[in-house]
Amino acid sequence: MTVYMEIVCVGNELLIGKVLNTNASWLGKQATALGVAVKRVTVVADDVEEMAAAFREVLKRKPKFIVSTGGLGPTFDDKTLEGIAKALNRKLAVNQEALRMVKAKYKEYTKTNNIPEGEMTPPRVKMATLPIGTEAILNPAGTAPGVRIDVDGIVLIVLPGVPKEMEAIFEASVAPLLRQAAGDVGYFELSIYTDNIMESVLAPFIDKVMHDNPQIYIKSHPKGRENKPHMELHLSTIGKPSENPQICLSKAVVELAGLIKGAGGEVVKVETEVTV
Amino acid sequence: MTVYMEIVCVGNELLIGKVLNTNASWLGKQATALGVAVKRVTVVADDVEEMAAAFREVLKRKPKFIVSTGGLGPTFDDKTLEGIAKALNRKLAVNQEALRMVKAKYKEYTKTNNIPEGEMTPPRVKMATLPIGTEAILNPAGTAPGVRIDVDGIVLIVLPGVPKEMEAIFEASVAPLLRQAAGDVGYFELSIYTDNIMESVLAPFIDKVMHDNPQIYIKSHPKGRENKPHMELHLSTIGKPSENPQICLSKAVVELAGLIKGAGGEVVKVETEVTV
Numbered sequence: 001m002t003v004y005m006e007i008v009c010v011g012n013e014l015l016i017g018k019v020l021n022t023n024a025s026w027l028g029k030q031a032t033a034l035g036v037a038v039k040r041v042t043v044v045a046d047d048v049e050e051m052a053a054a055f056r057e058v059l060k061r062k063p064k065f066i067v068s069t070g071g072l073g074p075t076f077d078d079k080t081l082e083g084i085a086k087a088l089n090r091k092l093a094v095n096q097e098a099l100r101m102v103k104a105k106y107k108e109y110t111k112t113n114n115i116p117e118g119e120m121t122p123p124r125v126k127m128a129t130l131p132i133g134t135e136a137i138l139n140p141a142g143t144a145p146g147v148r149i150d151v152d153g154i155v156l157i158v159l160p161g162v163p164k165e166m167e168a169i170f171e172a173s174v175a176p177l178l179r180q181a182a183g184d185v186g187y188f189e190l191s192i193y194t195d196n197i198m199e200s201v202l203a204p205f206i207d208k209v210m211h212d213n214p215q216i217y218i219k220s221h222p223k224g225r226e227n228k229p230h231m232e233l234h235l236s237t238i239g240k241p242s243e244n245p246q247i248c249l250s251k252a253v254v255e256l257a258g259l260i261k262g263a264g265g266e267v268v269k270v271e272t273e274v275t276v
Numbered sequence: 277m278t279v280y281m282e283i284v285c286v287g288n289e290l291l292i293g294k295v296l297n298t299n300a301s302w303l304g305k306q307a308t309a310l311g312v313a314v315k316r317v318t319v320v321a322d323d324v325e326e327m328a329a330a331f332r333e334v335l336k337r338k339p340k341f342i343v344s345t346g347g348l349g350p351t352f353d354d355k356t357l358e359g360i361a362k363a364l365n366r367k368l369a370v371n372q373e374a375l376r377m378v379k380a381k382y383k384e385y386t387k388t389n390n391i392p393e394g395e396m397t398p399p400r401v402k403m404a405t406l407p408i409g410t411e412a413i414l415n416p417a418g419t420a421p422g423v424r425i426d427v428d429g430i431v432l433i434v435l436p437g438v439p440k441e442m443e444a445i446f447e448a449s450v451a452p453l454l455r456q457a458a459g460d461v462g463y464f465e466l467s468i469y470t471d472n473i474m475e476s477v478l479a480p481f482i483d484k485v486m487h488d489n490p491q492i493y494i495k496s497h498p499k500g501r502e503n504k505p506h507m508e509l510h511l512s513t514i515g516k517p518s519e520n521p522q523i524c525l526s527k528a529v530v531e532l533a534g535l536i537k538g539a540g541g542e543v544v545k546v547e548t549e550v551t552v
């Protein structure tokens with residue numbers, strides 16, 4: 001059974017196009033490779049009401065995992081935990097484990113730099129103020145801890161927006177959860193690049209190959225123009241080793257390449273990217 | 277009064293992290309520069325039910341504009357118009373104006389290339405099959421027309437996913453609508469880069485400057501680590517010329533820079549990007 005995940009990215013900078021949403025793309029790639037299907041990405045503003053509404057909607061759709069990025073830092077506009085607390089009708093309170101983590105970071109910074117450690121000011125305590133009944137996750141690459149919240153069988157993971165911190169927490173503490181939930185399924189993909197065949201001519205071939213190989217999903221990505229056609233055909237499948245997903249993929253490629261050549265198209269190259 | 281827009285991006289390739297969502301970022305930048313506020317970005321799969329659900333949710337939030345990207349091509353997985361038709365409870369039918377546009381494109385391709393024009397096969401007619409009561413928009417850079425749908429005062433613009441086609445239609449036919457709706461407001465932004473001051477120390481300064489300059493929004497973007505702090509502080513405002521938005525911005529910058537220097541921080545550079 002497919003394990004679903006949704007991604008929620010918080011940040012005005014994403015909405016105004018100042019920052020490209022590389023976090024959603026990185027998380028999508030990781031989850032897919034682990035056998036978990038990303039069903040939706042939602043990007044919302046740094047606004048408590050907006051976030052609360054978005055998280056409520058995502059929770060209602062009941063994916064197995066929700067991973068959010070952004071809004072965990074010390075400044076006023078870092079409001080994700082407030083938004084989630086509102087969505088869940090939970091109060092915010094200082095989490096002792098999170099406070100210990102934040103304190104330890106500032107201690108470390110003092111030792112390795114000439115920056116004064118200073119006291120646990122409100123902006124610093126803020127990073128340890130979590131919705132009640134939640135779990136702090138160690139941030140190996142930065143200050144603000146991640147947060148895990150379990151709600152009605154849904155696992156909500158709250159990560160910072162700085163890519164290297166988000167990635168470090170994901171790899172250490174989130175990937176193992178996804179891998180375990182997905183079981184022994186693997187994701188396999190492969191691309192065929194073609195020249196001199198229009199997408200509108202390829203369309204029925206894709207239909208036929210998907211019909212003959214129901215485990216395989218094929219998506220066409222036009223790289224040229226319809227009148228100077230250069231296409232990427234991306235074939236993918238997800239399956240257990242016992243279902244021989246790689247053999248299924250090879251079969252579909254051979255059939256598709258045959259149809260393309262038969263119609264005067266040219267298969268320029270076949271590129272394999274196997275990720276497990 | 278703020279004019280709101282939402283963006284809906286359709287495509288499995290975005291969810292699996294195969295393709296970075298540059299379309300959302302490009303559209304966000306354009307809309308912001310035109311004085312329209314992007315409130316949310318939603319990324320959904322190439323699945324009619326998923327899309328219908330997502331479009332229904334977006335319509336319920338009643339932004340003035342909805343701009344979607346992706347899923348207008350000739351292949352089976354190009355299902356956006358089907359998803360929208362389902363969300364709106366409208367039937368799909370061949371739109372004569374769209375059909376004329378698609379036919380003209382294939383005629384042009386024949387003239388300029390050695391590719392046979394061929395007939396209007398089902399995949400080609402598909403690109404001219406729109407929800408009823410909608411308007412085809414000329415695609416200056418590709419085959420599939422864009423679509424405009426008016427629903428309860430909301431303008432839904434449906435664009436292709438290929439960036440240069442999406443951008444060409446937006447610039448020719450969508451930007452003027454946004455500009456007119458936003459009126460004479462302009463968006464102004466500016467970044468201060470700082471060294472040697474931790475985000476947790478900056479936090480109360482940002483609060484103070486935003487309190488003193490209520491038209492200005494300030495967002496901190498950590499570029500280093502909390503222990504080796506290098507920060508970008510992004511100040512932005514939106515306003516009519518009569519509100520002197522640029523003067524407001526300058527005032528806030530001067531106040532913020534003063535506070536940073538007073539706390540031993542260093543202002544490395546100030547970067548202006550004025551977009552109207």
